Amino acid sequence: MSDSLHSTFCCCPPGRCGAAPPPVDVASASNFESFSLRHLDLRLQLSFPEREVRGRLSLRLCPLSCGVATLVLDTHPSLLIHSIDCRLPEGSLCSGLPYRIEPFTEYGAALSIALPAAAQEPHRGFEVIVLYTAKDAPAIWWLDAELTCGNLKPFVFTQGHSVCNRSFFPCFDTPAVKSTYSATVTVPEGVQVLMSATCSAYSEQDKAFQFHMEHPVPAYLVALVAGELIPADIGPRSRIWAEPCILNMAVSKLNGQVESWLCAAERLFGPYVWGRYDIVFLPPSFPIVAMENPCLTFIISSILDSSDFLVVDLIHEIAHSWFGNAVTNATWEEMWLSEGLATYAQRRITTEAFGEQVVDLWSVDGHTQHCMPIWFTVSCHPAGAAFTCLETAFRLDALHRQMRLLGENNPVSKLQVKFESGVNPSSLMNLFTYEKGFCFISYLAELCGDPQRFDDFLRAYIERFCFCSVVAQDLLDYYLCFFPELQDNSVADREGLEFERWLSACGPPPSEPDLSQGNSLTEPVETLCQLWTAGTLDLPTITLHNLAQWQTFQMVLFLDKLLDRCPLSHGMFLEVMSRLARCYSPLLDSNAEVRIRWLQLVVRSGYFPELHKVRRFLEDHTSRMYTVPLYEDLCSSSLKSIAVDVFCQSQSRMHANLRKTLQQILSQCVGPLGSTPVGDERATDTTGTVALRDVNVSA
Numbered sequence: 001m002s003d004s005l006h007s008t009f010c011c012c013p014p015g016r017c018g019a020a021p022p023p024v025d026v027a028s029a030s031n032f033e034s035f036s037l038r039h040l041d042l043r044l045q046l047s048f049p050e051r052e053v054r055g056r057l058s059l060r061l062c063p064l065s066c067g068v069a070t071l072v073l074d075t076h077p078s079l080l081i082h083s084i085d086c087r088l089p090e091g092s093l094c095s096g097l098p099y100r101i102e103p104f105t106e107y108g109a110a111l112s113i114a115l116p117a118a119a120q121e122p123h124r125g126f127e128v129i130v131l132y133t134a135k136d137a138p139a140i141w142w143l144d145a146e147l148t149c150g151n152l153k154p155f156v157f158t159q160g161h162s163v164c165n166r167s168f169f170p171c172f173d174t175p176a177v178k179s180t181y182s183a184t185v186t187v188p189e190g191v192q193v194l195m196s197a198t199c200s201a202y203s204e205q206d207k208a209f210q211f212h213m214e215h216p217v218p219a220y221l222v223a224l225v226a227g228e229l230i231p232a233d234i235g236p237r238s239r240i241w242a243e244p245c246i247l248n249m250a251v252s253k254l255n256g257q258v259e260s261w262l263c264a265a266e267r268l269f270g271p272y273v274w275g276r277y278d279i280v281f282l283p284p285s286f287p288i289v290a291m292e293n294p295c296l297t298f299i300i301s302s303i304l305d306s307s308d309f310l311v312v313d314l315i316h317e318i319a320h321s322w323f324g325n326a327v328t329n330a331t332w333e334e335m336w337l338s339e340g341l342a343t344y345a346q347r348r349i350t351t352e353a354f355g356e357q358v359v360d361l362w363s364v365d366g367h368t369q370h371c372m373p374i375w376f377t378v379s380c381h382p383a384g385a386a387f388t389c390l391e392t393a394f395r396l397d398a399l400h401r402q403m404r405l406l407g408e409n410n411p412v413s414k415l416q417v418k419f420e421s422g423v424n425p426s427s428l429m430n431l432f433t434y435e436k437g438f439c440f441i442s443y444l445a446e447l448c449g450d451p452q453r454f455d456d457f458l459r460a461y462i463e464r465f466c467f468c469s470v471v472a473q474d475l476l477d478y479y480l481c482f483f484p485e486l487q488d489n490s491v492a493d494r495e496g497l498e499f500e501r502w503l504s505a506c507g508p509p510p511s512e513p514d515l516s517q518g519n520s521l522t523e524p525v526e527t528l529c530q531l532w533t534a535g536t537l538d539l540p541t542i543t544l545h546n547l548a549q550w551q552t553f554q555m556v557l558f559l560d561k562l563l564d565r566c567p568l569s570h571g572m573f574l575e576v577m578s579r580l581a582r583c584y585s586p587l588l589d590s591n592a593e594v595r596i597r598w599l600q601l602v603v604r605s606g607y608f609p610e611l612h613k614v615r616r617f618l619e620d621h622t623s624r625m626y627t628v629p630l631y632e633d634l635c636s637s638s639l640k641s642i643a644v645d646v647f648c649q650s651q652s653r654m655h656a657n658l659r660k661t662l663q664q665i666l667s668q669c670v671g672p673l674g675s676t677p678v679g680d681e682r683a684t685d686t687t688g689t690v691a692l693r694d695v696n697v698s699a
Contacts, residue, residue, distance in 0.1 A: 023471055025174040025331045026419050027163050029102075029110035031072040032172035035061045038125070042169060042183040046191075046226060048154045051142040052135040057169045062125040069120055071128060074174075075101060075111040076167035078137040087127035088118045097128075105422040107138070108166045108173070130170055137167035141285065147622070147655060148227065148283045149301055150245045153190075155227035157282055157298065160220040161291060162332050162425040171219040176330045176469045178216035185209045187226055194241060196223040196293035198275045213294065215273065216467045218328055223293040225280055235259035242281040242301070249304055250281055254314070261315050264352040269322045269345060270459045273466070277318065284623035285655035289313055292320030292342075302623045306591040308552035312350065312391055319345035322462050330469035332425035336415040337472060340437015341458075344445075347388045347438075348455070354384035387551070389518025392438075394557045396512060399435040401564065408507040415440065416472065416503045439509035440502045446513070447491050448483050457482045472503055525554050529561040532576060533568060539579070547587050552594065555587065559597035566604040577607040596626050603633040611642065618646045622654050624661070631662050635669040644670055 022033045043056040061071070075081070084097040098114040119126040134140060143155040158168055166173040185193045186208045194200070197211035213222075229241045232251045238258040240250050258277065266272055274295050281301040290299040290313050297317040303310045323345055324338035406413060413432045419425065445454040461478055476499055480487040492499040497510050515522070528545045531538055547555065562568065568576040580601075581588070588598040599617055602610040614630065621627055634643035644666060651659050 022176050023330045025176055026421055027105075027332050027423075027425050028074055028172065028174040029072060029104040029108060030074050030172045030174065031068070031070070032174055032177045034064055034068045035071065035172075036064060037061055037172060037177055037179045039179055040169075040171070040181045040222075042181070042185075042222075044183060044224075045186045046156060046188075046193075048142070048156070048188065048191075050135070052133055053137070053140060053168075054133050055131070055169055057130040057132065057171075059128045059130075059171075060125060061128060063120060063122050066122050067120065069115055071113040071115055073111040073113070073170040074104075074163075074166035074172065075109050075170045076107075076137060077101075077109055078135060078167050079170065080133045080135070081111065081170075082131040082133070084113055084131075085129045086116060086119055087129065088116065089121070089124040089126055090118070094118075105424070107163055107424050111170050132170065134168060139164035139166075139168040141287075141655065141657075143227075143283055143285055143655065146653060147285050149243045149281075150228060153228040155225075155283060157225040157227075157286070158223050159287060159291065159298075160223060162220060162335075162429070164426075165219045165222060168222070173219050175218040175220065175328045175332065178218050178328070178467060178469060180216055181213045181222055183211045183222075183224075185211070185224065185226070190228075191226050192229040192241075193224065193226045194229065194278075194280055194296055195225075196221055196296045198295055215294070217294055217325065218469070221292075221294055221325065223291070223296065223298065225282065225296075225298065229280065235262075237262070237276050239276070239278045240281070241278060243283075246281060246301055246304065250279075250301075253304060253307060253310060254279070257311075258314070258318075261318055261349055261353050265318055265322070265345070265349045268348055268352060268455050268458070270462055272321060273326060274321055277321070279314070284621065285658065287624055287657060289625060290317050292317045292324055294321070294325050300623060300625075302592060302621065302626065306552060306593040308391075309593055312346065315349050315353070316342060316346040319343075319349060322458075326462055326467060327465045328469045330471050332428075333417055333419055334471050335417075335425070335429065336433050336437035336440075337470065337475060339433045340415070340441050343434045343438040344441040345458070347392060348451075350391070351384040351388045354387060385517040386521055387518075387553075389515040390521040390551065390553045390557070392513070393515050393518055393522050394553050394560070395431070395435050396439075396515075397557060397560060399431045400508065401560070402431050403508050411506060413506045413508070414504060436509045439512050442513040443497065443502070443511055444479060447486055453483075521551065521554055522557070524550075525558045525561065529558055529565075532562065532580065533565045537572075537576065537579065542583070547584055550587075552591060555590070555594045556597055559594065559601060563597065563601055563604065566601060568601075568605060573605050574607070577602070577605050578609070581607075581610060592621070592626055596629065599630060600633050603630065603637055603639060606637065606639070611639070615642060615646055619650050622650070622658065624658055627654075627658065628661060628665070631665050635665055640666075640669050 037059060039060045041058040045054040047054070081099065081101070084099050086094040086097055088094055094116045097116070100112050102110045102112065104110045113128065139158050139160055141157050141159065145152055145154050148155045158165070160168065163173055165171060183195055183197070184206070185195070187193055193209040195211040196217070197213045198215065199212040201210045203210055228243055230244055230247055231239050231241050232247055233239050234251060234255045235258050240247065240254065242250050258279070262272055262277055276295050277297070278295060279297045279299060281304070282298055284300060284302050286298065286300040288300070289303060290297060297314065299314065299317070303313060319342040320338065323341035329335055329337040403413065411417065412428055412430055413436070415432065415436055417428050419428070445451055448454050448457065457479065460482060461475065464478060465474065476492070480492065501510060524545060528542065531542050567573045587594070589595055595617060599610070599614045602614060618627060618630060631643050631647070634640060647662055647666060654662070
């Protein structure tokens with residue numbers, strides 16, 4: 001085995017292209033820069049009654065230099081290490097390696113393993129084998145049957161983004177390191193297991209599910225879900241997995257559409273390299289909207305209620321197949337590289353898939369305009385560009401709202417956020433990562449003067465850095481190399497729009513793209529909002545606006561703008577709220593995204609006739625994105641007692657993480673509410689302070 005073990009290793013710097021050294025990652029305790037990780041293998045046994053994973057981890061490594069006597073992996077206090085062995089380059093097994101676990105941060109620890117001398121030779125491969133048990137791990141979400149959509153069988157899923165998978169298995173938990181992986185998973189009979197892998201099978205002989213990911217991925221993209229899941233094909237390379245009670249609804253929303261989105265993305269950015277693109281709908285306890293796990297997007301089932309959001313969020317996850325999964329940010333300080341590019345790509349795909357309109361707005365009176373449209377290539381139906389501009393306007397409106405709340409000098413508004421030691425990267429995930437990053441990418445597209453040329457650049461960028469991890473300088477250097485005329489014109493140093501200012505300055509984006517192609521959809525929203533918030537109500541003019549013909553993003557943008565002006569027309573807010581309710585009652589109940597905004601308006605205005613709907617909404621929904629905003633508004637008003645009453649009645653149907661979050665919100669305004677109910681003592685909030693509704697996610 002010694003020769004074959006050694007010969008299969010390529011000892012390039014981990015996850016990086018070329019000769020550049022790996023970046024410093026302050027969120028990792030590991031010494032990943034000292035090793036090349038070629039493959040990891042997991043053998044997992046899931047126990048639902050004990051809520052634990054018994055695992056065997058194998059890491060195939062080789063040192064990159066002489067004298068590396070210690071291997072340091074990221075781990076977590078919830079992992080119980082049983083033993084560590086090492087298979088040496090010549091094939092012999094060295095058992096019982098000495099190790100120690102040392103504190104690192106609140107989200108992890110350092111596992112330091114003493115290596116035998118024979119494993120310290122540079123560029124010679126060896127294997128480390130760790131036996132462990134994961135219990136109460138932040139990455140592993142165990143759900144009782146009552147927390148699933150069908151309420152019949154227990155469920156489990158993992159969420160590794162950003163730094164949680166160190167509690168799933170010891171690893172180099174940094175996006176700078178990528179490797180292939182394989183897994184064998186044993187579960188009770190009747191449980192379906194899925195993983196983010198290119199190949200999967202079930203072994204009748206071993207009674208186990210087997211997976212293999214043939215392309216290198218970072219640790220945070222190793223994902224698992226297990227429960228009562230059944231499949232339905234919706235395209236030649238796509239399948240939906242869901243609980244039986246929601247499968248038909250999911251198929252009806254997506255059948256035939258996903259393939260068109262994948263084809264549009266391939267036309268823009270090159271081949272889809274991951275083989276299959278499957279989607280699994282998770283119970284409402286899923287802590288974010290969606291997660292771009294390769295080959296298998298995780299998405300919250302609650303979003304089925306809002307078709308437009310479902311479409312946009314899924315296309316965003318598809319975009320991550322190129323930007324984030326194939327080419328990855330090398331540190332979490334560069335998260336905008338994945339999210340900003342994926343957001344730009346999402347909007348290009350949306351426009352391509354739903355049609356475009358060619359409009360010559362590149363110059364006026366011979367002068368290139370500062371803000372330029374970014375969505376045209378072929379003459380088609382205008383709906384795609386208008387819809388994309390509407391969705392962008394909605395997100396940028398949310399960005400400016402967040403900017404007003406945080407203040408323009410808040411460091412989290414930088415694209416390149418410098419982490420202090422111990423700060424959880426997930427806590428700094430916000431709209432700036434997505435929308436300010438999108439604006440910078442749009443500005444780069446504007447500079448080249450032709451969106452098709454910029455598409456060509458992005459295709460070349462993916463081809464150049466595929467399966468690598470990059471920093472901003474990699475992107476910008478390649479951009480200026482691809483467009484030498486821009487480098488000659490010193491575009492990186494244009495006053496007020498310097499690339500360095502985009503990356504390092506606080507505040508809003510230095511420029512935003514032109515969204516005028518969406519005016520037919522956004523202008524009626526602004527007009528109607530002004531009519532409703534004027535001193536007197538012009539009802540004849542108001543009734544000219546037929547909201548039944550509006551798209552969901554128009555409705556939510558309208559309600560967000562009303563929320564910005566809340567309480568409405570101080571002296572007459574009761575009349576305004578009453579007429580809003582009478583005029584738009586069926587529409588305000590059309591889907592959860594619209595409903596929660598209306599109910600926030602009800603709470604902030606203290607409109608008592610609709611408060612019963614707030615209670616019913618909170619009793620029906622147990623996802624973070626639909627509960628936390630309403631609880632926060634209730635606790636900031638005179639309606640705290642409603643929040644406490646609903647929480648006490650519904651907390652048994654909440655996941656422990658959500659329960660803990662809501663307890664913290666309630667305790668700040670009404671005092672302690674007691675300990676976490678028996679059933680899951682973990683109650684660890686692993687998601688950080690994410691902007692719950694307006695961030696796309698992906699994490």
